[in-house]
Amino acid sequence: MNSDNLVKMANQIGTFFEAMPDREEAVADIAGHIKRFWEPRMRRALLARMDSGGDAGMDEIVLLAVT
Numbered sequence: 001m002n003s004d005n006l007v008k009m010a011n012q013i014g015t016f017f018e019a020m021p022d023r024e025e026a027v028a029d030i031a032g033h034i035k036r037f038w039e040p041r042m043r044r045a046l047l048a049r050m051d052s053g054g055d056a057g058m059d060e061i062v063l064l065a066v067t
Contacts, residue, residue, distance in 0.1 A: 014058075015059070017061070
């Protein structure tokens with residue numbers, strides 16, 4: 001599983017939900033989307049990418065949602 005693609009997809013999800021007026025709701029919706037629609041190995045690979053250092057190329061709102 002290519003972690004660069006996962007980060008790109010997560011950022012696209014984040015961009016969609018970031019337009020919401022309530023930031024806390026947007027963060028929760030990003031997390032919910034990833035939990036509902038990503039298979040476990042995709043989520044594990046994204047978390048491993050985060051563990052490998054820094055922000056891993058993720059947008060701030062996505063980092064908030066994933067953590």
